[in-house]
Amino acid sequence: MKIATFNINGIKARLPRLLEWLEDFQPDVVCLQEIKSTDETFPRFEFEAAGWTVETHGQKAFNGVAFLSKHPITDIQRGLPALDGSPCTDDDQARYIEGTIKGVRVASIYLPNGNPRPGPKFDYKLQWMDRLTAHAEHLLAREMPTVLAGDYNVIPHDIDCYNPAGWVDDALTQPESRARFRSLLYLGYTDAQRQITPTGACYSYWDFQRGSWQKDNGIRIDHLLLSAQASDLLLDCKVDRIPRGKEKPSDHTPVWVSLDID
C-alpha cells in the first residue's frame, strides 16, 4: 500500500500533471495540500472518472487539503480539534483532514508557514502545532496504524536545508518550530524518511525563484510521521523528484511510503 503526500499548490493549475502522475505512480492514497479551492470548485469529476475516491476540506483561494484514494474512506474528520479535543470553532483555515483507509488512520496536514516572524502568523503556527501534538497523542490511543502526512512547514535539521545560514531567521527553522516537530517524535511517531534514509539531503521543496530547482537549492518540509503500528509495516519511503522537473510543476514534489498491507 503506497501513501503519498503532495503539496500541489493549486489543484486547477496542476490537474493534468497530477492525473499523469497518478497514472504513472499508482499510489493507493494521496494526501493533497494547498488545493486552493473550495469543496464546490474542486475538480472532483476528473478524478472520479479516473477511479479515485475524493474527499476535500477546502476554502476559497488559500490552503485546503484533500484525499485521493483507490479504496473507500471512512470516519472522516475535517479540521484540527482544539487543545481539549473539542471541535475548534475559531479556526477558519482549512488545513487538516483525517480518515480511515484499509484500516490505516491517515491525515493530510497543511501546517501554517508562520512567516513573517515574529508576529501573529508565527503565533498561529505554534498554537496550531500544539493542537496537532495534542491530537496526535489522542490518535495513539486508538492503537491503529496511523500516518500523519503533509507539508509541515518545518525544516527539522540543518541537513534538511541547502543553506542553513540563509534560513536562520525563517519560521521553518526556529527552535520553537523544531521543538514542536520533535514533540511528535517523542510521542512515538517515526519520521519515515529518516527511518529509511538516516543521513543526507532528501529535499521535497524548491522555490520557484532564483533557479532553485536547477541548483538543487531545496528544503525538506514534507513529512510522513508513522505510529508504531504503521512503522512496523514500513517497507520504503522516497521522494519522487520526477514531477518537480516537468512543465508547470508545483514547488513541492511527492514523498511516499510503502506499507506492508495488500
Place this chain on the structure above:
DNA sequence: ATGGTAGAAGGTCTA
C-alpha cells in the same frame, strides 16, 4: 533594501 516567481482571482494576499 528590492525584486525575483507562482496561484487564485480579477485586487491583493500568501508563500
